[in-house]
Amino acid sequence: MLELDRVSLPESSESLRHEVRGFLEEHRDLVGEPNSDFTTGYSPEFSRALGKRGWIGMTWPKAFGGGDRTFFDRYVITEELLAAGAPVSAHWIADRQSGPLLLRFGSEKQKQTYLPPITRGESFFSIGMSEPNTGSDLASVRTAAKKVDGGWVINGSKIWTTDAHRNHFLIALVRTSPAQGENRHVGLSQIVVDLRNDGAKVRPIRNMAGGEDFNEIVFEDVLVPDDRIVGEPGNGWKQVTSELSYERSGPERFLSAFRVLVEFVRLVGPNPLPHEAAVIGRASAHLMTLRKMSASVAGMLNEGKQVDVEASLVKELGNNFEKLLPEMTRLATSSARGAGTAWRSAYEQTQLLSPSFTLRGGTREILRGVIARGLGLR
Numbered sequence: 001m002l003e004l005d006r007v008s009l010p011e012s013s014e015s016l017r018h019e020v021r022g023f024l025e026e027h028r029d030l031v032g033e034p035n036s037d038f039t040t041g042y043s044p045e046f047s048r049a050l051g052k053r054g055w056i057g058m059t060w061p062k063a064f065g066g067g068d069r070t071f072f073d074r075y076v077i078t079e080e081l082l083a084a085g086a087p088v089s090a091h092w093i094a095d096r097q098s099g100p101l102l103l104r105f106g107s108e109k110q111k112q113t114y115l116p117p118i119t120r121g122e123s124f125f126s127i128g129m130s131e132p133n134t135g136s137d138l139a140s141v142r143t144a145a146k147k148v149d150g151g152w153v154i155n156g157s158k159i160w161t162t163d164a165h166r167n168h169f170l171i172a173l174v175r176t177s178p179a180q181g182e183n184r185h186v187g188l189s190q191i192v193v194d195l196r197n198d199g200a201k202v203r204p205i206r207n208m209a210g211g212e213d214f215n216e217i218v219f220e221d222v223l224v225p226d227d228r229i230v231g232e233p234g235n236g237w238k239q240v241t242s243e244l245s246y247e248r249s250g251p252e253r254f255l256s257a258f259r260v261l262v263e264f265v266r267l268v269g270p271n272p273l274p275h276e277a278a279v280i281g282r283a284s285a286h287l288m289t290l291r292k293m294s295a296s297v298a299g300m301l302n303e304g305k306q307v308d309v310e311a312s313l314v315k316e317l318g319n320n321f322e323k324l325l326p327e328m329t330r331l332a333t334s335s336a337r338g339a340g341t342a343w344r345s346a347y348e349q350t351q352l353l354s355p356s357f358t359l360r361g362g363t364r365e366i367l368r369g370v371i372a373r374g375l376g377l378r
Contacts (some may be wrong), residue, residue, distance in 0.1 A: 125334075167195060249314045
């Protein structure tokens with residue numbers, strides 16, 4: 001069943017919003033060229049400054065370096081950072097989902113070891129889910145971890161692993177025991193891999209924009225200690241699907257192309273032509289609706305609710321909008337008027353990055369399957 005609660009951001013969020021804008025102004029030298037896609041700006045220095053301010057791991061307990069704050073507070077900071085094009089990629093995955101996963105399923109030792117450095121902006125994580133030649137079928141992973149004395153030996157490979165060539169750790173989904181007949185969800189586990197010391201081979205994948213945020217990781221008899229298994233062996237499917245709710249529902253799922261709209265509004269000025277005003281109105285309507293939906297999921301997460309279907313809907317609709325927005329502005333802008341402008345630069349960069357929008361966090365076919373099952377249509 002699909003259910004989106006009606007929520008409103010608390011009044012305190014407005015003062016927090018101004019705090020974030022002041023912080024960004026104070027650290028303008030670290031922001032660089034703004035881009036609203038959360039994967040484009042990698043700055044450990046910015047992440048450390050954010051951690052020092054207490055804005056990483058905000059919702060986590062203070063015992064592990066967190067701030068014991070609400071998901072609404074985190075939501076406000078997230079959308080302000082994205083709207084400003086801040087370089088958040090370094091700490092992004094650790095803050096968004098690896099930390100919450102460890103907080104929910106990790107051992108006390110894992111929490112004490114991994115969470116405080118994340119909140120300080122000193123430790124960065126990647127996600128090891130997708131594999132070559134398996135498409136979007138997450139349950140078909142073949143990377144295996146075999147139990148040996150004192151640890152687990154991993155063999156296999158992962159792909160589309162964001163920032164693995166510069167992050168510290170990877171939480172990999174691996175098969176630790178055979179599937180039971182047609183039930184392929186049995187026998188999967190999650191394990192923490194030290195990307196700098198365990199011997200995994202990380203190979204960056206250059207994209208059309210010239211960046212190398214995606215990677216392939218190859219495991220050849222990579223040995224990791226016993227205490228790196230997250231939760232109980234065999235519980236990996238439940239764990240990995242729980243963290244996808246964090247990955248799919250945030251404002252990054254509809255703000256990756258936001259810079260294009262910002263620069264389009266600046267380009268047309270205070271007196272846009274009727275067709276330009278129509279584009280602004282249509283885009284704004286999409287944004288306001290998606291923001292309401294995303295904030296609703298944040299509120300439901302704050303209450304500990306299960307939001308798999310709702311989060312998938314936010315990502316599916318958000319990705320559609322991210323693909324549509326650049327074309328809306330392009331069709332409304334003449335070649336002569338757009339040439340050499342900040343809008344043109346933002347448009348071209350977004351077009352180069354946009355193929356990844358529907359890949360990361362689950363393809364639209366997978367998301368539509370989740371939504372269909374949630375609605376009882378499948």
